[in-house]
Amino acid sequence: MLNPDVLDAIPFIIQSEGNWDSMRTAITEIASTAGINGIIALACESNGMVPDSFDKFLRNLSVPIFGGVFPKLIANSEYLDHGNIVLGLKSTLDVYIVPSLSDPALDYDEWLAKTIPTKSMPEAKTMFVLVDGLAPRIGALIDSLFNTFGLQGNFIGGGAGSLTTQNMHCLITAQGVISDAAILAIPKLHSQVSVAHGWVPIAGPFEVTSSENNVIITLDWEPALEVYRHVLEDRTGFSFNFSDVSQAYPFGMARLNMEFVVRDPIAVRHDGGLVCVGDVPCGSLVHIMNGNHSSLLSASTRVRTMVDSNSKAASESAVDIAMDCISRALFLGDKINNEIDSLHHAPRPLIGAFTLGEIANSGQDYLEFHNKTVVIATIWENETVQGSKRVSSQRSKAHLH
Amino acid sequence: MIKLEHQFLFQIVMAVGNGTDLQPMLQSSLSVMMRKLGCNIGAVVRSTNGTLKIVHCIPYHIKNSKAVLSISQHSMAESPASRQPFMIKTSGHTLMAFILPDYGMMVLGKAGPIFSKQVLGALTQIADKLATACIACEQAQAVKEAQQKAQLLLDSTAEGIYGVDASGNCTFVNQAALHILGYKGADNLIGKNLHSLIHHSYADATPYPENKCLIHQSFISHEKIHGNDEVFWHRSGNPIPVEYWLYPIIHDNQVTGAVTTFFDISERKATDDTIKHLAFYDLLTGLPNRRLLMDRLKLALVASKRSGQDGALLFIDLDNFKTLNDTLGHDIGDLLLQMVAHRLESCVRECDTVARLGGDEFVVMLEDLSKKDLEAAAQTKAVCEKILVSLNQPYQLGTHEYTSTASIGATLIKDHQQSLEEVLKQADIAMYQAKKSGRNTLRFFDQAMMDFINTRATLEGNLHKALDNHQFHLYYQIQVNDLHQPLGAEALIRWLSPEFGLVSPDQFIPLAEESGLILPIGKWVLESVCLQLKAWEKNAITRDLVLSVNVSVKQFLQDNFVEQVRSIVQHHAINPKLLKLELTESLLLESIEDSIATMNALKEINVQFSLDDFGTGYSSLQYLKRLPLNQLKIDQSFVHDLATDTNDRAIVRTIIAMAHSLNLSVIAEGVETEEQRQFLLDNGCELYQGYLFSKPVPIEKFEALLKVKLNAADVVKKTK
Secondary structure, eight states: BBBOOSSTTEEEEEESSSSSSHHHHHHHHHHTTTOOOOOEEEEEGGGGGGOOOHHHHHHHHHHHOOOOOSSSSEETTTEEEOOEEEEESSSOOOEEEEOSOOOOTTOOHHHHHHHHHTTHHHBBEEEEEEETTTTHHHHHHHHHHHHHHSSEEEEEEESOOOOOOOOOEEEEEEEEEEOOEEEEEEBBOOOEEEEEEOEEEEEEEEEEEEEEEEEEEEETTTTTHHHHHHHHHHHHOOOOHHHHHHGGGGEEEEEEEEEEEEEEEEEEEETTTTEESSOOOOOOOEEEEEEHHHHHHHHHHHHHHHHHOTTTOOOOOOEEEEEEEEEHHHHHGGGGGHHHHHHTTTSEEEEEESSEEEOOSSSSSOOOSSSOEEEEEESSOOOBBBTBBBOTEEEEEEEOO | HHHHHHHHHHHHHTTTTTOHHHHHHHHHHHHHHHHHHSSSEEEEEEEEEEEEEEEEEEEEGGOOOHHHHHHHHHHHOTTTTTTTEEEEEEETTTEEEEEEEEEEEEEEEESSSSSOOHHHHHHHHHHHHHHHHHHHHHHHHHHHHHHHHHHHHTTTSEEEEEEEEEBBBEEEEEEHHHHTTTSSSSTTTTTHHHHHHHHHHHHHHHHGGGGSEEEEEEEHHHOOOOEEEEEEEEEHHHHHHEEEEEEEETTTTTTEEEEEEEOHHHHHHHHHHHHHHHHHHHHTTTTHHHHHHHHHHHHHHHHHHOOOOEEEEEEETTTHHHHHHHHHHHHHHHHHHHHHHHHHHHOOOTEEEEEEEETTTEEEEOSOOOOOOOHHHHHHHHHHHHHHHHHOOOOOEEEEEEOEEEEEEEEEEEOOTTOOHHHHHHHHHHHHHHTTTTTEEEESSSSSHHHHHHHHHHHHHHHHHTTTTOHHHHHHHHEEETTTOOOEEEEEEEEEEETTTEEEHHHHHHHHHHHHTHHHHHHHHHHHHHHHHHHHTOOTTTTOOOOEOOOOOOTTTTTHHHHHHHHHHHTTTOOGEEEEEEEEEEHHHHHHHHHHHHHHHHEEEEEEEEEEEETSSSSHHHHHHOOOSEEEEHHHHHHHTTTHHHHHHHHHHHHHHHHTTTTTTEEEEOOSSSHHHHHHHHHHOOOOTTTTTOOOHHHHHHHHHHHHHHHHHHHHHOOO
16 A cells, blocks of 8 residues: 655555565556655565566666565564565665675675765765675675765665575565675665664673684684583573574674674584674674563664654654564564564654664764664655754664663 | 773784785774774874875775864874874764874774773874884885886886896896797796706707806806807797897805896898898899809819819800890899899709809809819810700790890819919900800810810710711730730720721710710620621631620619620620620729629629729729639739839739739730830739730731731740
């Protein structure tokens, strides 16, 4: 259904039941709406295989488009296991596709310098970054994005893909639905971004003395699994079982005087290496973290408060976009509805997705790829001036401890 | 937190300043600091003479940040000696500037709370390390740039330049050297022994030992070397002629290496060769010019003096060439000259010289002719006739068919006192005589020579008809024993020419040999002798006489000679033991094995053999004993001086002794005096031939002589 309520509102369609055909219908409808210059499309993993006809449809689309396929979607105060969300943007939208996230020879600094006009960001203020959540070089791309665009604007995005961790075509582009890539979408939108997770350190720091991209091999020169096991057995008193406990005990990469960047351990490699979502560079100092329903929900409440306090300039037509980690949903179980409730600031529409890793930039800090974290952004197209102070494109952050 | 701080700072200290390339080092250092410390801005500012410039920053878009430059400016003005970081705080954001001693500033930006004093202090020290690293990188860069400039300088010259160390291994090389030597990259030469790669052999490909190399010598002498007569070797294996200069590098009186500069002088050599060619060769025809001809003529005179062999100089002038030039033009005339040059070259041997003096004047110089003037003249005439025939052939000059003739003047190079000019003048004069004689002809400078040549030509013409016209006759010279009893005779051919009268064999036999007429003449002699033997069979006085026949080389070496003799013997049904073939040593030595085989075959039909002119050749005793001979014939030259020459007497004694020891009979020819006969008899030679007994005579006189001799023999016999 199209939201007709607010004049000049950002138009969107939420389909709680749907498939690729209905997605096509929704995109067609939004694209045909007057004044629409760009489209964001989010689809549920349950839509299944992407038919060739949908790729063809995308290639013939005259309006720039980007989006992703995720395990679940967020629509206002609910989450969707099925369906689609299509959002229309009146601002111009430039979309760039990073061709490979697995080619070790691709220099992203060079690629960005050649591909994206350097003045894009000061004009736009906001960049959406969607990546194939299971691709190997997300960290390198994130570093290059910061090196290139740094403090010029806000970044929001996350990892698309399947909860089954099977590689799939998960990025919606004008070239079709693709994989092993990243989308950099730059609309002329104002935004406010907040990030929080609610995890606290319980042990550490441990130095990552050996790692391969997203696999921690040794901590303090000992096998990572053994260190992890030892800490958790000491803490729980139970015999260690990785799959039982890992959801509740992620790693946190420490930064001086700053929030931890969470790394979610999702598997044990045959050699005892701990496989995480996102890179863990050798030399990093990591803590073992823990949280509970309360701490995580508290973080989601705080992130909402922070973004609201910094987005007073947002117009009535603003929309909230949430990127919430799918592993939080798994950890919170039914209580995920509480988190979504906390995030939804009615009557402002909230749309979003449960992701495989989250991307957010403070506008003041290093750009990071997060895990087990919730990111919310308020976006709007027309600036509202409060007094003489322009407050757009600021970013707030919930410090939870 | 303190522990975390320490660990972060330790990691930063370890990571900062690693590397020698400035930009990657700064990227890595700033990135680590920013990540570990949560900074959002990192920049390094270079201060040069009061001017500030951001040399590296993260993010990249702040490379012209006024805020960064401003805080750097303030920090430097404030108190550079205090080492305290200069900070500017805005709402929620802090910029910190740290002095990089002797380099500039490091600026870090951070949101939120500022660093603790401990971290700021540590960053001051880290800035020291980063400054040291920056300076080291700049110095490394300066060295690199200096090397690049030096390399650029080296590469900007067309001269090949390379350096070697004291072991001869390449230390550097410029692009020109790589190009000349055929290598693509310096890596192919640097570190390698250059002598073994490019200087291992002389131009003729014989090995050039390193210790003999001039470059090696310079290492010992400490002196610079200039070479312009050597080759370097291209990678493809081809030699490159080079001119090079080598300068030894001397430290503390020790040669630590050397620098060589060199040019490829292939083109210069080619130019030199061209200049030489232009100096010594005629441009139009490519033939040697007058200068080179004179040079060769000089050498030919020296060679002729040394070898005793004659040479000849032919002056050749084209008849009516001027008319051709005037009517068809110089281009056509030039074409004719080129074709004439080509034809002349095809008429002579490799060792001869064809030259063009200018205009239509050509000179041919023949070398290594006979030692005998007349033979040399004959050889010269043969070549001249060949040339005249060749030049008389029609020429296709463009669309014109043209026939030309030439006049040739010849002179022999034989008088070793002659000057070059005299020889040339003689040939020139002879050529004008040829012109006067009606052109298209040959004239010798020497009239006697000319007469001889003419006579010889007439003789040769008549010789062809002599056999058919029955102008040959056999004369017989009697052979007797110690009792003066006739044992036989040597048959000797005579040519009774209606035109020349009685022609000596010395005159016509060489002509017959040259023309091949010797074969039918030889066969005629054999037939005639056998006919005579057959005739003598009926008479008791003559039926046991043996007739000797001289056999020429050509005749003896015929494939069917054995069959020919056998056929004649059988045809006339004579006793073959009465036929004696006289062979010379030189004949046998032509092909000793074939000669032995032929003699053995004839021996089977009982033909006799006498070795003629024995003692004048160089017969090996080893061969002599293998020859199926019946007789040795002592050459008349030994017999002639028996009375006066003790050496001849010794030789004759030896020959007689040798014949006896080989169980051969021995006969002496040229016996003219009783004294000679007596000496021969005293030393065991009991068979004689010579004017003491009779000169060669026609058969009628010989048969009359036989009767006289038989009577005389009876007297001698009775006396004894």
